[in-house]
Amino acid sequence: MSYFLNRTLSIILTLLLISMITFAVTNILPGDVAMMIMGTQSNPEALAGLRESLGLDDPLVLQYGRWIGGMVTGNWGNSLIFKVPIATLLLQKATASAIIVVMSMTIALAVAVPLGVWSAVHRDKWQDTVSSSAALFGVSLPDFFWGIMLILLFARTLGWFPSSGFSDPGEDFTQSIYHAALPALALGLGLMAHLTRMTRSTMVGILGQEFIRVSRAKGLSERTVVWRYALSNAIGPVATIAGLQIGYLFGSIIVVETLFSYTGMGWLTYQALLNRDVPLIQASVFLIAAVVMLTNFLVDLFYLLVDPRVRLG
């Protein structure tokens, strides 16, 4: 029980730190919110008045307190560019992003795990060379370049999928998957390459261990040895790495969603950054970091479940 109490305290402390870092980073240029609202050509007195009323002249600590107070009580303020409550906006866009994040992770794992195992089993043979080279190539291309190639092939040339836009899954589920397909694939390909490399190296390590040799000596079939004994030992580390990739995915969605005009969290964050919508930047950056941190926590829990050797500390 003390483990969970500890973890909960640690999560709260980390969330607090995340909020401080977010606030610090977005306050490198103080007072800009007023400028943002009124424009750069506005008269200095009106600007000063607005700064005063927004509390931008207060000490940073006070401003931070006000902001974090609002975040905790659910009062996230309004977006300066969209003129709607930030909480509503983020909730709506988060669903869109969740669709492509889950899809890309599923695609990536479905290919990467078998491919990585296959590569490790045939270590240093042609099968390994082919799949390792493909994976190395995969991690070397920017996600948006994958995206452009996918648009050229599947949208412009073959016409199978739309090249841009988002469709609400609540209204038309098939359409929403259709629109999510290419962005999810663009995100998934790089991830797939990365996870293939990781699965391979984890499996190479495990296949070299003593218990594998014992299992083989016992006369177990190669299939049982590889897919049951070795893989069950690799699942923990691979899941951890996949979990860590969530952070990478949330970085990539900004570029990929913008490329596909897929209106999710990434697209929203980009609009906020481009227009210096500071309240919206603060809320979305905080939210993304919080989601990444919580996902890693869940992955740790998963590790505990699949690997009995890891004891509760």
Added chain:
Amino acid sequence: MNRFLTTKGLIGIALLGLMLLVAIVGPLLVPADFATRMDMHARLSGPTLAHPFGTDQLGRDLFFRVVLGAQTSLTIALAAVVTSIVIGLPLGIISGYARGHVDNVLMRLVDTLLAFPALLLALTISAMLGPNLQNTIIAIGIAFTPFLARIVRGEALRVVQMPYVEAARASGTNDLQMIIRHILPNIMPQIIVQATISLAFAILAEAGLSFLGLGTQPPQSSWGLMIQASRDYLDVAPWTALVPGIAVALTVLGLNMFGDVLRDVLDPRAR
């Protein structure tokens, strides 16, 4: 040395050498205005004898643009990685060497920073500082610092427990001497490997930032900017995206191959 001479190592070195040559020698041979000179009769032209890589929407030669863009992209990536080392190395060493409370506090901060996706952090910093070449370097450099600090700290922690450190301490070596003479040289291999990998990521990050308009700004030319400009002409001139995209891919591929081999040579435990 022979262990560099694998197929992977050789291809990696060849690709890296080619890109470095292009980035260093290219600007000396190609006058800067070649990348901005417009050939209005050959706008969005495919590869021809006059323009071997084709031209963009303003009739600018893509070969010269990609050559001059190499310098920008590689300079930013290199400077960003150096920035991350300058901040991350002391942080990591202090944390791993001092241990205890200092380590706890510093690593808690670093772990929290790791929750921010590197690209998101870089984009936010760049947007806040105002996008230009210098701020792109700062943004990517800061975004990469927590990774580096984490690795350095882990290595420092390992080295501190070595018998030779104990021996040096017994013979009265002070902390500063210890770090410079014993810790630093012994964690260098891992730092070099990490720097190579970071360089690959930094090139991708610069391309991403510039692609979103929050990195290198025109009239400067970078690979990410070229891909951004190509978006509206994909149907008629796909090579405008392919040329800079392949340049990024080859450079990053070269760095990754070199990094893999470097790790096998310098850090046999990871094999």
